[in-house]
Amino acid sequence: MSMRTNYCGLTNEELLGQTVSLCGWVHRRRDHGGVIFIDLRDREGLVQIVCNPDAVEVFKAAESVRNEFCLRVTGVVRPRPDGTVNNNLKSGKIEVVCDMLEVLNASVTPPFQLDDDNLSETTRLTHRVLDLRRPQMQNNLRLRYKVTMEVRKFLDANGFIDIETPMLTKSTPEGARDYLVPSRxxxxxxxxxPQSPQLFKQLLMVANFDRYYQITKCFRDEDLRADRQPEFTQIDCETSFMSEQEIRDMFENMMRLIFKNTLDIDLPNPFPVMDYFEAMGLYGSDKPDMRVKLQFTDLTEVMKDVDFKVFSGAANMPNGRVVGMRVPGGANMPRSEIDAYTQFVAIYGAKGLAYIKVNEVAKGRDGLQSPIVKNLHDAALTQILALTGAQDGDLIFFGADKAKIVNDAIGALRVKVGHSEFGKNNGLFENVWKPLWVIDFPMFEYDEANDRWSATHHPFTAPKDGHEDLMESDPGNCISKAYDMVLNGWELGGGSVRIHRADVQSKVFRALKIDAEEAQLKFGFLLDALQYGAPPHGGLAFGLDRIVTMMTGAESIRDVIAFPKTQRAQCLLTQAPSAVDEKQLRELHIRLRAVEPVIKG
Amino acid sequence: MSMRTNYCGLTNEELLGQTVSLCGWVHRRRDHGGVIFIDLRDREGLVQIVCNPDAVEVFKAAESVRNEFCLRVTGVVRPRPDGTVNNNLKSGKIEVVCDMLEVLNASVTPPFQLDDDNLSETTRLTHRVLDLRRPQMQNNLRLRYKVTMEVRKFLDANGFIDIETPMLTKSTPEGARDYLVPSRxxxxxxxxxPQSPQLFKQLLMVANFDRYYQITKCFRDEDLRADRQPEFTQIDCETSFMSEQEIRDMFENMMRLIFKNTLDIDLPNPFPVMDYFEAMGLYGSDKPDMRVKLQFTDLTEVMKDVDFKVFSGAANMPNGRVVGMRVPGGANMPRSEIDAYTQFVAIYGAKGLAYIKVNEVAKGRDGLQSPIVKNLHDAALTQILALTGAQDGDLIFFGADKAKIVNDAIGALRVKVGHSEFGKNNGLFENVWKPLWVIDFPMFEYDEANDRWSATHHPFTAPKDGHEDLMESDPGNCISKAYDMVLNGWELGGGSVRIHRADVQSKVFRALKIDAEEAQLKFGFLLDALQYGAPPHGGLAFGLDRIVTMMTGAESIRDVIAFPKTQRAQCLLTQAPSAVDEKQLRELHIRLRAVEPVIKG
Incomplete structure (x- = not known):
């Protein structure tokens, strides 16, 4: 005989008159009019159990139960009396009249109420098992599962094969810091x-598996931020014999399907496509949040000869940039809010935040309100108004500095203003899902610290057709076949068409000043593989944690991971990492360094 | 336009007259009667490409191609001429007349022929990318994928949710040796x-996820054997509120479905069930190969007072055992074969291999042929014949020693004889799939080296109902709710009903002489969790590598893993593990010990 015939949360009016066996936890117990009501909870939800005093044994048992006791009950399903129906519950039209109640396990009093929404993260992670019983966490992890199953079904239907790649791999000190595992x-x-299965998936293409995927853990020993974990999960895909366009079509279809089949949301078809330079030019970001209706206007040329040194200085410096960002209706923005934004952009290195209130365009200089206007000549003011398309009542923010600082600061300001109450009230924010592709990334970016070019994406990314020679002759203008899928300002995933010819791969290494010996040492197995008729191939990887975080609206990726690490890379539940026996270290041929004092916080 | 319209191996007579674009590798090129034939290979198989000399460009290009060149061709599908149809190929009724041939990538000459079946494993693992192009390896990894998809579909349909557990966990020096990861x-x-997600999956049950699964990597830093890898893949499952019987029913259904849907094999329904003591008694093994029609007959009592000291000594020693194994028809077994078996059992510690040839039962002592017969009294001989059921022409092998040696040695001999030519020719081996459950394992086994009881399964396994008190009063007779699924002599998976009550868990720790402090240090988070109304739960884990190895008939689990490690735990392809920078070690607060000379082999 089964312990359970039905889930609590799914017990409904279809079962009226039937005897059911239910297992679950006491969510709440109420004594009312001499009758005990228990809300019994399992993963599917709640059901109301009625314990009448005439069922003496049951009633006695029911009196003993407390919150989070684990019970098994049997009883007959009957309609709830008039006026007690709860339409918020799937089981809200019925209740179960208990004729057997077994305490499967008692519970001590939990350290917090499950429905307390004001718990610290430390409390939640320390008592993670109870935290995970909360409906929000149950929903988050079930949605995560649904997303992965949708991914698997889609990829299966499209001929992709899940192939496992090793977790114990070779350390290649490129990119992020590796987690190391001593060999005994x-x-x-x-x-x-592995930081990613990048090289292995390329090898699988050379090995004729044609279409590969894996939903797999990757590891980066980096300093942690709010949305980072030491171990994270990637939906990793690669295909042979498909063009960049075909790859992008394939995976935007996948993303549409995920959103449709899990949240019943229709993402646009097709996704808009924007090249990298346009994204940086208009939004200061390669992952612009397209829900925000604000754009940059480039004013670098306009400001080259103005008296205002902040602008002309930036306009004339190498890699300098001056932009204006028109905020429709912003002339009414209170001074306190503008001051707050000035402090905000300082986080990104901006030394100040110039602005002009456009009171009346027709009045020219006299219709503009700003301390900087007097230092801008008429031609510049005319251009500012014309290029930004300013209207009466607008505000224009300015950024002027090295391009990177301008892009970071005004890019962040753009999002901040868009998401503000002001932005929402003034139509600057559209609350919808706005995916896009950002494509045509530069092959290389200049690494000033080390005075050399480094790979923007990774050194296995193919150059755009016709750009092969630029890799060495003009690396700064060499465009790659890399692409990122962006949603509401987050990078969901990215990838590229890869290099499939050994000679082209060697050129990239030369451009990156990786000599043949070093290349052979680090990537010899890839170079070897490319010699044996490697097929054209490409792919991409999605960050599963991030996708699910967005889809659930969770505040942190820790809310979509069952057992996450803190920002100090610790598991508060199991107390990992921890000290280990000297014997273990000896077997691994390592010893601890003299311990420097460490302050834990 | 797509690079490819069809897979080579799937191009067939349904496409007659159509123009197709195909991508793949030159499997073989033949020049015949002034025409060039290319067998083009992709993951779905081969197709014949015909390059006629009148298509000048194509023909010229075709002349330049060599084996493993990667090509794109377009052409029209036409029927093969009469007499050239190849029914071994899906594409064998057609050929493609090439009107465009593009070399996507050339290949240097491969270090071996892909169809060479006599390659050393070192060669195969060093050139793994080419090795993986071989049809057998393609099939193995595709079957592996199909198995996992069948598992996922089955578990999804039964309400199991895939939840990821951490890869960076806490070291608990129980069981096998951990792989350690220094924290920066x-x-x-x-x-x-993780050696397994055991504790995390139990926590997920306490956290009300009800049914969990994961197909995940586990790690054990053990000395490697033929069928072991440092990292291996487990199908890990756990459920709440199900009895042992229900759990077993669930997972034998899953296994039947896997075999049916991937290999079209019907496993028996239901699987036979045998308790541990019967398995050890009759087969000397807790994973008996039921294809072999040989059994032990216990003769310990019979031999207590015989003159033959090898038998009487073993029969009278503590933990001693004497068994006979009747081999029907074995009296004809040549002496050389018996001598070989004598050497074979020595591997397992047996000091010899006594036997009796049963020439004629009716003649009693005179019908028996063996040097030991003279030292066995009549009553013993009569009993041997009666208990083994010996018939004229049989052979009886004997094992006499400590029970463990007898079970290991005669158990291995049983399999060896069964699988031998002799066994197959004499009906001692049935070539079918023979699954079974072995259940009712003892809770504890005595660890003589450390003079204490240790957990047979693991310390979270529940005792059989009514056996709770035996844990402390009579641990040797305490039976657990552990079960193994066995197929053809291999353990496919195993599991148990777990302890869900903190007081019972504490009893186990006491029985194992783990004091409260140690228990709290190592398993505190589990003990804590059990306090909050932990539900009855249980589950099991299957070894995916092993299942797929069996299903493919591969010789080694390395043949069902894309990038395996050698028996020295090395990856010959990427040269992992490898030395790392001093800077990396410093960041991890470790240093190398003075290097002892290491001989690598």
Whole structure:
């Protein structure tokens, strides 16, 4: 005989008159008019159990139960009396009249109420098991599962095969810091946990698997931020014999399907496509939040000869940039809000935040209100108004500095203003899902610290057709076949068409000043593989944690991971990491360094 | 326009007259009667491409191609001429007359022929990318994928949810050796890679996820054997509110479905069930190969007073055992074969292999042929014949020693004889799939080296109902709710009903002489969780690598893993593990020990 015939939360009027066995937890117990009501909870939801005093044994047992006791009950399903129907519950039209109540396990009093929404993250992560019983966490992890199943079904239907790649791999000190694993058998040597299966998936294409995917853990030992974890999950895909366009079509179809089948949301078809330079030019970001109806106007040329040194200085410096950002209706923005934005952009290195209130365009200089106007000549003012398309009542913010600072600061300001109460009240924010592709990334970016070019994406990304020679002759203007899928200002995933020819790969290494010996040492197995008729191939990887965080509206990716680490890379539940036995270290041929004092916070 | 309209191997007579674009590798090129034939290969198989000399450009290009060149061709599908149809190929009724041939990538000459079946494993693993192009490896990894998709579909349909558990976990020096990961942020501390998600899956049950699964990597830093890898993949499952019987029913249904839907094989329904003591008694193994029609007959009592000291000594020693194994028709087994078996059982510690040839039962002692017969009294001989059921022409092998040696040695001999030519020719081996459940394992086994009881399964396994008190009063007779699924002598998976009450869990720790402090340190988070109304729960884990190895008939689990490690835990392709920079070690607060000389082999 089964312990359970039905889930609590799914017990409904279709079962009227039937005897059911239910298992779950006491969510709440109420004594009312001599009758005990228990809201019994399982993963599907709540059901009301009625314990009448004439069922003496049951009633006695019911009197003993407390919140979070684990029970098994049997009883007959009957309609709730008139006026007690709860339409918020799937089981809200019925109740179960208990004729057997077994306490499967008692519970001590939980350290917090499950419906308390004001718990610290430390409390939640320390008592993660109870935290996970909360409906929001149940929903988050079930949605996460649904997303992965939709991904698997879609990729299966499109001929992709899940192939596992190793977790114990070779350390390649490129990119982020590796997590290392000392080898016991091979003294003095180390495995690295994979930062991504990048090279292995390319090898699988050379090995004729044609279409590969994997939903797999990746590891980066970086300093943690709010949306980072030491281990994170990637939906990793690669295909042979498809063009960039075909790859992008494939994966935007996948994303549309995920949103449709899990949240019943229709994403646009097709996704808009924007090249990298347009994204940086108009939004100061390669992952613009397209819900925000604000754009940059480039004013670098306009400001080259103005008296205002902040602008002309930036306009004339190498890599300098001056932009205006028109805020429709912004002339009414209170001074306190503008001051707050001035402090906000300072986070990104901006030394100030110039602005002009456009009171009346027709009045020219006299219709503009700003301390900087007197230092801008008429031609510049005319151009500012014309290029930004300013209207009466607008505000124009300015950014002037090195391009990177301008893009970061005014890009962040754009999002901040858009999401503000002001932005929402003035139609600057459209509350919808706004995906787009950002494409045509530069192959290389200049690494000033090390005075050399580094790969924008990674060194296996193919150059755009016709750009092969630029890799060495003019690396700054060499465009790649890399693409990112962006949604509401977040990068959901990114990828590229890869290099499939050994000679082209060698050129990239030369451009990156990686000599043949170093290349062979680090990537020899890839270079070898490319020699054996490697097929044209490409792919991309999505950040599952981030996608699910967005879809659930969770505040942190820790809310979509069952057992996450804190920002100090610790598991508060199991107390990992921890000290280990000297014997274990000896077997691994390592010893601890003299311990420097460490302040834990 | 797409690079490819069809897969080579799927191009067939349904496409007659149509123009197709195909991409793939030159499997073989033949020049015949002035025409060039290319067998073009992709993951779906081969197709014949015909390049006629009148298509000048195509023909010229075709002349230049060599094996493993990667090509794109377009052409019209036409029927093969009479007499050239190849029914071994899906594409064998057609050929493609090439009107465009593009070399997508050339190939250097491969170090071996893809169809060479006599490659060393070192060669195969060093050139793994080419090795993976071989049809057998393609099939193995595709079957592996199909198995996992069948598992996912089955578990999804039964309400199981895939939830990821951490890879960076806490080291608990129980069981096998952990792989350790030094923490950079927490100096002197280490993560461990999980040996299994055991505790996390139990926590997920306490957290009300009800049914969990995961197909996930596990890690054990053990000395490697033929069928072991440092990282291996487990199908890990757990459910709440199900009895042992229900759990077993669920997962044998899953296994039947896998075999049916991937290999079209019907496994028996239901699986036979055998308790641990019967398995050890009759087969000397807790994972008996039921294809072999040989059984042990226990003769310990019979041999207590015989003159033959090897038998009487074993029969009278503590933990001693004497068994006979009747081999029907074995009296004809050549002496050389018996000698070989004598050497074979020595591997398992047996000091010899006594046997009796049963020439004629009716003649009693005179019908028996063996040097040991003279030292066995009549009553013993009579009993041997009666209990084994010996018939004229049989052979009886004997094992006499400590029970463990007898079980290991004669258990292995049983399999060896069954699988031998002799066994197959004499009906001792049935070539079918023979699954079974082995249940009712003992809770504890005595660890002589450390003079204490240890957990047979793991310390979270529940005792059989009514056996709770035996845990402390008579641990040797305490039976657990553990179960193994066995197929053809391999353990496919195993699991148990878990302890869900903190007081019972504490009893187990006491029985294992783990004191409260140690228990709290190692498993505190589980003990804490059990306090909050933990539900009855249980589950099991399957070894995916092993299942797929069996299903494909591969010789080694390395043949069902894309990028396996050698028996020295090395990846010959990427040369992992490897030395790392001193800077990396410094960041991790570790240093290498003075290097002892290591001989690598």
């Amino acid at each position: 058998v091979n003294a003095g040597e180390f495995f690295a946990l | 942020v927490n100096a002197g501390e280490f993560f461990a890679l």
